[in-house]
Amino acid sequence: MPLFVGTPTADEIELGVGLRGMEPGWERWSDDEWTAWYETTPSESDVMAMAGRWSTDPSAIDDATVTEGGIYGLPPSVSDTS
Secondary structure (H helix, E strand, C coil), X not given: CCCCXXXXXXXXXXXXXXXXXXXXXXXXXXXXXXXXXXXXXXXXXXXXXHHHHHCCCHHHCCHHHCCCCCXXXXXXXXXXXX
C-alpha cells in the first residue's frame, strides 16, 4: 500500500500524483472511490518524472554514455549515527 506523507508538492499537484492518502472512512470506500485513489498513486514513470523535476530522470540516461562506476553504498544504520 503506498504511503502518502506530508502535503503534496507543486510538482506532484501538477502531475496529479500523491494527492490522496488514506482518508478517514477508507474502509467503506466504493469501487469508484478506490479507482479514484489508485489513479493518484505514483507509478514508476511518475517517480522518474519527479526525479527529473527535482534532479535527474534516471530513465533518460543513456547507459552507453556512462563511463564511470558512480557512487553507491548503503545509508547508515541507526547504530551508525551515534
